[in-house]
Amino acid sequence: MxxxxxxxxxxxxxxxxxxxxxxxxxxxxxxxxxxxxxxxxxxxxxxxxxxxxxxxxxxxxxxxxxxxxxxxxxxxxxxxxxxxxxxxxxxQGALPANPAKGITTPKNPRHLPKNLDVDEVNRLLEIDMNDPLAVRDRTMLEVMYGAGLRLSELVGLDLGSADLDTGEVRVLGKGSKERKVPLGRTAVEWLRRWLPMRELYEPEDAALFISSKGSRISMRNVQKRFAEWGVRQGVTSHVHPHRLRHSFATHMLESSGDLRAVQELLGHANLSTTQIYTHLDFQHLATVYDAAHPRAKRGKS
The missing domain is CATH 1.10.150 (DNA polymerase; domain 1)
Incomplete structure (x- = not known):
């Protein structure tokens, strides 16, 4: 043939x-x-x-x-x-069955963004201006890093999403799953500054963060503004929303060692996702286990 x-x-x-x-x-x-x-x-x-x-x-x-x-x-x-x-x-009737059904390929390795270190985050967040849009951007940065939000979650926030008295924000995550996460004192302070300024742009709806035209801010606009502030503030790494979320997760885990709590804060359905996301290695997990689990503690001989 x-x-x-x-x-x-x-x-x-x-x-x-x-x-x-x-x-x-x-x-x-x-x-x-x-x-x-x-x-x-x-x-x-x-x-x-x-x-x-x-x-x-x-x-x-x-x-x-x-x-x-x-x-x-x-x-x-x-x-x-x-x-x-x-x-x-x-x-077409040319083959009785598909012989490629069930054949899999090696999984594509997940390339996670490098996180900003704490000094870089502090440098990025040192935006102290009275310009309403600068205040809005600082507030978005504080909320995203303070609560570890996804970009879609940030732009989806409404006025009723944040409770400034309790310091919590209600977030609608993947799969329309709702969760409450703490905002942090600094994020709350900046929200209090932004909310009166928000009215200057004659908001079209209840969106918490709006553009200069009064409409809900777009994800693309947030990405652009974050990148610009990274350059202006002298941060050497490219600043984008997912990097801030990743930095939040890493810094929280480094400080607390509580993988389950970080999973809840991030809104991950599976713990394995959090483990990969925060680039933990097995040795670190083993150390946490040995120090904390009752069955891992050995009695004195």
Missing amino acids: SADELAAPVRAFLTYLRVERRLSHYTTESYERQLNAVMALLEQSGVSDWRQLDATRVRAVVTRSKRAGLEPASLAQRLSALRSFLDWQVS
Whole structure:
């Protein structure tokens, strides 16, 4: 059989993506690139027809792609393209089943942002101006770092979200899960300064943080303003909202050693997420365990 036994169905699939699915040229080109690479690997292994493909050969494609230096994200993209193509083949009656179902690739390592150290945070927060927008920005920085909020949580705050008397903020997190977290004395002080100034911009609704036009501030605007303040305050690291959240988690954990409490503050559903997020290593966890767990304490001999 000729190599066209592999290529002809791929050409038909790409036409389907362009005409029926109406995928962009860029997306279709990506599929074509990945499937061409798969075909080259199959031909090298003596496979000339898609009906010869089984789970073992699919795993061999993944293994050889990895050995060729393909990064996990690209490897996942290649397998996804192959899986989609084979699903289409099944839908066309050309294959009885998809041999790529259930085949997984190595997980893409999570690259976490480096946190700001305490001195950098202090330098960033030394914004002491009477300009209302500067006060707003300082308040947003204080609230985000003081409560460890996600960017979406920060911009989603309303006037009723913060209780300045108790020093708490009610946050709507991922999956519409609500949690209460402490704000911290400094964040409360700056909220008291910002709230009267907020009225200068004739707010359109109950959003706690608004733009100069009176509408709820956008996530993009917050990112831009934080980055600008980082430069103005002489912080060498790029300042963005997630880095502040990460810094909050790291500093809290370093001070308290209480992983479960930090999990609650961050609103993580799983403790494992918090452990990864705060780049704890096993040795640190073992030390905390040995010092705290009743079963870890050894009696004197």
